[in-house]
Amino acid sequence: MEKxxxxxxxxxxxxxxxxxxxxxxxxxxxxxPCEIIIVNDGSTDNTDEVAKQFYVDKYIVKENGxxxxxxxxxxxxxxxxxxxxxxxxxxxxxxxxxxxxK
Numbered sequence: 001m002e003k004x005x006x007x008x009x010x011x012x013x014x015x016x017x018x019x020x021x022x023x024x025x026x027x028x029x030x031x032x033p034c035e036i037i038i039v040n041d042g043s044t045d046n047t048d049e050v051a052k053q054f055y056v057d058k059y060i061v062k063e064n065g066x067x068x069x070x071x072x073x074x075x076x077x078x079x080x081x082x083x084x085x086x087x088x089x090x091x092x093x094x095x096x097x098x099x100x101x102k
Contacts, residue, residue, distance in 0.1 A: 007034045007097050008080030012070030013088035014041040017050040024054045026091035031098045035080050041070035 009027040013020050020038075027036050036056040040047050042064030051059055062073050071085050082101075086092060 006081040007032065007084055007101070008037060008074075008078035008082070009034050009084045009086055009097075010037050010039065010071055010074030010078065011086050011088055012039045012041055012067055012074060013043060013047050013051070014064065014067075014070070015043045015045045015047065016088045017043065017045050017047040019089040020047065020050050021054075022091045023086055023088050024051075024056065026094075027086060028054070028056075029094050030092075031095045032101065034084075034097060035078065037074045037077060039070040039074040041065060041067070 011023050011027065024038065027034060037058040037060065038051045038056055040051060040061045042062060058077055060073055060077060075083055084097065
């Protein structure tokens with residue numbers, strides 16, 4: 001990954017596939033380039049199927065270890081200078097990261 005993607009967006013998810021598309025789309029639609037990482041924390045619903053519908057930089061599947069464990073797994077793989085953790089049932093405005101960087 002080039003350094004132009006200075007923000008890595010980590011989206012941990014556990015059994016919240018119904019909200020995941022909104023979270024991922026809000027990260028993908030940012031006005032600045034970002035690295036997007038989804039971390040499937042051992043979901044037993046159709047999270048895997050939903051997550052694979054998106055073109056993201058990294059998709060990590062791990063054994064369930066809780067929210068902190070999932071975030072840390074994503075952070076470990078992140079290449080960005082800055083980290084934004086985005087819960088799988090949340091979404092951000094298209095200019096959120098741009099405003100934060102200013």
